[in-house]
Amino acid sequence: MTSSIDDKEKSDPCSPKHQKTEEETIWYDSDSDDSECVTPDEIQLYYDEWEKSQGFEMDFSKLTYCSSWKQLDLDDTTMADEPETNRELIAKFAKLALTKHNAEMDTSLELGNILRANYHPSAGVTLYISFEVNDPYDGNQTKPYRAVVRYFPGDIEVASCFPRPTS
Incomplete structure (x- = not known):
């Protein structure tokens, strides 16, 4: 006992x-x-x-x-305000990252498909976004890209945007 x-x-x-x-x-x-x-x-x-x-x-x-990492369901509305979906919200973040990238690198890449978004909470939410871009100066080829975006209440910060490494 x-x-x-x-x-x-x-x-x-x-x-x-x-x-x-x-x-x-x-x-x-x-x-x-x-x-x-x-x-x-x-x-x-x-x-x-x-x-x-x-x-x-x-x-x-x-x-x-x-x-605390999670994969974001792009077709849900858990992070977005309805009627917007997570995919539409993440597309806005990816466009913002791509706009910054285009300005810094003097390119004209266009946003293609949003492939995936992983996130973890920080002071806000840090998103790791995988997406495709179309390059009009390279025969409109589709290329994989990545961006890290921090989403704070009332503020969005693009931490990085770059091509996905090949290996």
């Missing part, structure tokens, strides 16, 4: 999906109710995905640990 003191010293176990031996598990506490326990392998997989995509095309289906 265990005493009430022993019961108080025990931690609640991770969900069965995440249970590991005590030596293999790292506990993360957060201010929210979604505290989770994560293994070093799960964290390494997250960092491998980050390194491979730099935050743009992360494969969240492989990850059990994502920190």
Whole structure:
């Protein structure tokens, strides 16, 4: 029989999906109710995905640990005000980034399709946007681009806009 003191010293176990031996598990506490326990392998997989995509095309289906990163559903309205969709809002951000890029690089690229947007909360929301551009000076070829845009209440900041690396 265990005493009430022993019961108080025990931690609640991770969900069965995440249970590991005590030596293999790292506990993360957060201010929210979604505290989770994560293994070093799960964290390494997250960092491998980050390194491979730099935050743009992360494969969240492989990850059990994502920190606060999420993929934005472009056809939903979770970030946009209806009747606008997330895709339309992200297109505005991509156009803003592309306008800045065109001015700095003396190009005339035109926004094509919005492919994907990943985000994480910061002081506002930082968005990692993958999209296509059309280059009228290169036979109207479609080229993959990326932009990082910070969306603060009442303010939008373009952090970067550049072609997607080939490798």
